[in-house]
Amino acid sequence: xxxxxxLLKKKSRSQRDIVEKAGSAGLALSGLVGLFFxxxxxxxxxxxxxxxxxxxxxxxxxxxxxxxxxxxxxxxxNIDDQGNVKADPIILELSWDDGxxxxxxxxxxxxxxxxxxxxxxxxxxxxxxxxxxxxxxxFYLKSSLTEQIEVKQISGPVPAADETGAPTVSxxxxxxxxxxxxxxxGIVFQPIELAxxxxxxxxxxxxxxxxxxxxxxxxxxxGKDKHVRIGSIVLAIITLALGGxxxxxxxxxxxxxxxxxxVNRTTEGMQRLEQQGRTLKEVDRLKHSISNRDGLLMWAxxxxxxxxxxxxxxxxxxxxxxxxxxxxxxxxxxxxxxxxGTIWVMTIAMVVSIPVSIGAAIYLEEYAAPSxxxxxxxxxxxxxxxxxxxxxxxxxxxxxxKQGGIGLGLGPSIxxxxxxxxxxxxxxxxxxxxxxxxxVPTSLRESAYGVGCTQWQVTKDHVLPSxxxxxxxxxxxxxxxxxxxxxPLVVVGAAxxxxxxxxxxxxxxxxxxxxxxxxxQIYFWTSEPEHAWHxxxxxxxxxxxxxxxxxxxxxxxxRQHFRKRLNS
Amino acid sequence: MSEEIGGxxxxxxxRDLDIDGEVDLMIEDLDLWYANKQALYGVSLPIAKNSVxxxxxxSGCGKSTLLRTINRMNDLIPICHYEGKISKGEVEITxxxxxxxxIRRNIGMVFxxxxxxxxxxxxxxxxxxxxxxxxxxxxxxxxxxxxxxRAAIWSEVADRLHDLGTSLSxxxxxxxxxxxxxxxxxDVILMDEPCSALDxxxxxxxxxxxxxxxxxxxxxIVTHSMSQAARxxxxxxxxxxxxxVEFNKTEKIFSDPDQELTKxxxxxxxx
Ligand SMILES: Nc1ncnc2c1ncn2[C@@H]1O[C@H](COP(=O)(O)OP(=O)(O)OP(=O)(O)O)[C@@H](O)[C@H]1O
Ligand SMILES: [Mg+2]
Numbered sequence: 001x002x003x004x005x006x007l008l009k010k011k012s013r014s015q016r017d018i019v020e021k022a023g024s025a026g027l028a029l030s031g032l033v034g035l036f037f038x039x040x041x042x043x044x045x046x047x048x049x050x051x052x053x054x055x056x057x058x059x060x061x062x063x064x065x066x067x068x069x070x071x072x073x074x075x076x077x078n079i080d081d082q083g084n085v086k087a088d089p090i091i092l093e094l095s096w097d098d099g100x101x102x103x104x105x106x107x108x109x110x111x112x113x114x115x116x117x118x119x120x121x122x123x124x125x126x127x128x129x130x131x132x133x134x135x136x137x138x139f140y141l142k143s144s145l146t147e148q149i150e151v152k153q154i155s156g157p158v159p160a161a162d163e164t165g166a167p168t169v170s171x172x173x174x175x176x177x178x179x180x181x182x183x184x185x186g187i188v189f190q191p192i193e194l195a196x197x198x199x200x201x202x203x204x205x206x207x208x209x210x211x212x213x214x215x216x217x218x219x220x221x222x223g224k225d226k227h228v229r230i231g232s233i234v235l236a237i238i239t240l241a242l243g244g245x246x247x248x249x250x251x252x253x254x255x256x257x258x259x260x261x262x263v264n265r266t267t268e269g270m271q272r273l274e275q276q277g278r279t280l281k282e283v284d285r286l287k288h289s290i291s292n293r294d295g296l297l298m299w300a301x302x303x304x305x306x307x308x309x310x311x312x313x314x315x316x317x318x319x320x321x322x323x324x325x326x327x328x329x330x331x332x333x334x335x336x337x338x339x340x341g342t343i344w345v346m347t348i349a350m351v352v353s354i355p356v357s358i359g360a361a362i363y364l365e366e367y368a369a370p371s372x373x374x375x376x377x378x379x380x381x382x383x384x385x386x387x388x389x390x391x392x393x394x395x396x397x398x399x400x401x402k403q404g405g406i407g408l409g410l411g412p413s414i415x416x417x418x419x420x421x422x423x424x425x426x427x428x429x430x431x432x433x434x435x436x437x438x439x440v441p442t443s444l445r446e447s448a449y450g451v452g453c454t455q456w457q458v459t460k461d462h463v464l465p466s467x468x469x470x471x472x473x474x475x476x477x478x479x480x481x482x483x484x485x486x487x488p489l490v491v492v493g494a495a496x497x498x499x500x501x502x503x504x505x506x507x508x509x510x511x512x513x514x515x516x517x518x519x520x521q522i523y524f525w526t527s528e529p530e531h532a533w534h535x536x537x538x539x540x541x542x543x544x545x546x547x548x549x550x551x552x553x554x555x556x557x558x559r560q561h562f563r564k565r566l567n568s
Numbered sequence: 569m570s571e572e573i574g575g576x577x578x579x580x581x582x583r584d585l586d587i588d589g590e591v592d593l594m595i596e597d598l599d600l601w602y603a604n605k606q607a608l609y610g611v612s613l614p615i616a617k618n619s620v621x622x623x624x625x626x627s628g629c630g631k632s633t634l635l636r637t638i639n640r641m642n643d644l645i646p647i648c649h650y651e652g653k654i655s656k657g658e659v660e661i662t663x664x665x666x667x668x669x670x671i672r673r674n675i676g677m678v679f680x681x682x683x684x685x686x687x688x689x690x691x692x693x694x695x696x697x698x699x700x701x702x703x704x705x706x707x708x709x710x711x712x713x714x715x716x717x718r719a720a721i722w723s724e725v726a727d728r729l730h731d732l733g734t735s736l737s738x739x740x741x742x743x744x745x746x747x748x749x750x751x752x753x754x755d756v757i758l759m760d761e762p763c764s765a766l767d768x769x770x771x772x773x774x775x776x777x778x779x780x781x782x783x784x785x786x787x788x789i790v791t792h793s794m795s796q797a798a799r800x801x802x803x804x805x806x807x808x809x810x811x812x813v814e815f816n817k818t819e820k821i822f823s824d825p826d827q828e829l830t831k832x833x834x835x836x837x838x839x
Contacts, residue, residue, distance in 0.1 A: 443683040446641060451696035451752055452673030466686060
């Protein structure tokens with residue numbers, strides 16, 4: 001019998017040792033990865049950077065050599081109040097071979113956006129004689145012939161022009177395009193999505209401020225937690241099925257699930273109350289025992305915040321949803337590609353830098369023995385935090401963008417940009433996290449060791465949660481800083497004009513690597529001569545600031561959540 | 569051998585003292601330094617199993633330091649190093665390769681300043697238990713309730729188990745820390761002035777608890793209250809300037825101490 005107990009003890013002890021080793025090994029590894037990046041960076045700064053030239057052949061863009069391009073611009077007078085196109089089709093007459101070959105091309109303008117088909121011309125004639133073109137897209141005629149082609153418009157609306165002949169622009173289209181509930185693609189917010197948000201909001205209110213009245217209806221749900229759970233899952237699935245995998249429907253689906261869990265926790269807590277012989281009247285005094293709900297509330301709040309972030313996208317404000325950019329039509333251009341570019345660059349930078357930096361900070365602060373090497377690393381990190389951002393751009397160019405040598409060859413892609421920004425954020429986050437870890441009182445560590453924690457358990461269960469508010473603040477500050485940075489990305493190769501949604505992983509898997517971010521977009525727009533672009537740049541700046549505010553709000557929610565657990 | 573401090577002759581070894589029953593912990597020739605400053609000089613004493621040993625002495629004489637060496641809490645202070653030996657039965661606590669986690673699990677500690685975890689009251693007590701066992705929810709509930717009742721705080725917190733431990737008053741926090749320590753059932757409990765922040769009622773409850781604890785545990789308690797030492801302890805050690813001046817049965821210390829220094833301290837004619 002005693003032997004069995006001994007055996008069990010031994011086993012649990014060896015299990016504990018394995019967990020301990022795995023934990024510290026993981027930390028050491030992430031610390032090392034972070035330090036590795038930093039060391040390369042220092043090395044890069046120390047030695048003159050040599051960027052190898054590209055090798056290989058350049059593939060032709062297409063088999064057609066466009067000798068003559070016909071680009072059609074038109075205004076929007078051909079759209080009525082309902083947004084319907086009322087213009088006649090445009091008919092072009094194309095002639096070449098000294099007038100020997102004449103073909104007619106009918107272009108129908110339809111109300112959809114983004115619809116486009118290019119027409120190719122070769123010896124056999126034109127590839128099609130009829131195309132449909134979305135009302136705001138460019139349309140190209142491409143020719144592989146060596147001689148000039150004459151293009152004449154023989155019918156259809158003439159593009160609007162001012163006295164100098166430049167096409168004029170009108171901005172009234174903006175007011176037509178804002179669809180709150182119904183857009184040309186159908187319903188924007190499914191009613192079930194709105195219901196999901198609403199139910200979540202109501203549940204949050206009940207849980208935050210429980211009162212006898214608001215809790216009474218929940219009494220009916222006693223013992224039905226399974227029904228509630230299944231119900232919320234079914235509603236989530238229906239939401240996804242109706243809305244498709246879009247941002248708003250996914251968020252709404254999560255909202256249903258959260259609401260379900262919160263209701264269950266609350267009824268559970270209420271039942272516990274009643275078992276203790278208390279009535280719901282005393283709820284106010286006993287708020288805390290209703291349920292352990294802090295974490296859930298935090299997630300619910302964050303979800304609602306995130307969903308408000310995407311409302312402008314969902315309700316289709318052209319400035320945010322348009323990626324079309326035409327030099328002649330500033331007001332119908334949008335920052336969609338730049339917006340998504342920023343979101344992706346930030347996401348990648350965050351995913352790369354935050355865990356690694358926190359790991360490095362923990363390693364330096366809690367594990368590494370104070371030695372000369374540690375001191376040296378510490379000095380390096382401190383200095384790196386002050387390195388000008390353009391230097392990080394050079395670093396990114398050498399390491400992530402270029403191929404050959406130590407370069408990873410990701411090209412001027414989102415991935416390279418995100419990694420560059422991530423590396424730039426690293427020293428800032430490491431320093432802030434170290435500061436936060438250092439300010440965790442010794443007495444907390446002592447009390448944890450006192451109940452028999454291993455070092456890893458102390459770090460994971462006590463030190464890290466206590467340092468979390470500080471770490472969050474540092475991370476968010478770093479993220480805010482890199483969100484507004486343009487300089488490094490100019491070096492990495494953000495483009496001035498991007499007509500497609502960026503593809504975050506194009507750097508690895510191939511595809512269109514072009515991307516841009518809001519600060520770069522602002523920079524390029526301000527350098528346009530026309531005034532309209534400057535107002536666009538101002539609008540983009542406001543969007544950038546709003547994005548920052550939204551991000552910081554999420555940070556504040558997170559920070560308060562962690563801090564509340566410590567200070568109250 | 570003897571030595572002179574502050575004009576008084578004191579013995580420098582108290583390890584050979586006769587104690588009733590079994591010896592649980594043996595501390596031998598413990599010297600301790602904080603950086604270059606020596607805080608303990610050749611401290612030796614036996615600690616009897618299932619008894620209460622009180623450490624008394626003026627502020628700064630090294631009581632907390634000695635206590636913290638017993639469960640190797642001083643290892644957390646980088647500038648602290650020591651020589652000497654502490655053993656618990658066969659196990660040498662001060663050994664280089666000692667399993668610190670096991671030692672601290674078996675030798676629980678209540679700190680001078682209350683330091684509950686910033687978690688709920690429930691989790692404060694449950695955390696250590698979960699760390700070492702895999703209790704069911706029901707077992708855990710029982711352990712938590714039992715520990716909190718023994719620490720004389722259950723009636724005050726039964727309603728608010730999910731409040732933060734740090735939201736309690738100082739005295740309540742101290743009792744919560746006591747509950748946290750007894751919940752993991754160590755063999756030895758070290759208490760560093762557990763009653764310094766408590767009112768007389770709670771102090772009485774804790775003293776009662778200490779007397780009851782001694783049935784199952786070995787208790788070492790640091791206190792500034794002579795009467796408390798006299799009430800709860802079986803053995804008393806008087807420390808002065810890092811030395812163990814006198815260590816003996818409590819009745820002996822308080823009725824007829826061998827050292828003049830001890831006599832002066834307990835009668836309040838000191839300094
Ligand atoms: N972390 C530390 N670093 C440096 N010196 C320390 C440290 N902790 C204690 N000391 C020194 O060691 C000596 C003994 O301190 P200790 O805390 O053991 O005294 P104490 O007897 O517990 O006093 P009190 O009754 O006031 O709690 C003191 O002179 C103190 O200055
Ligand atoms: Mg002390």
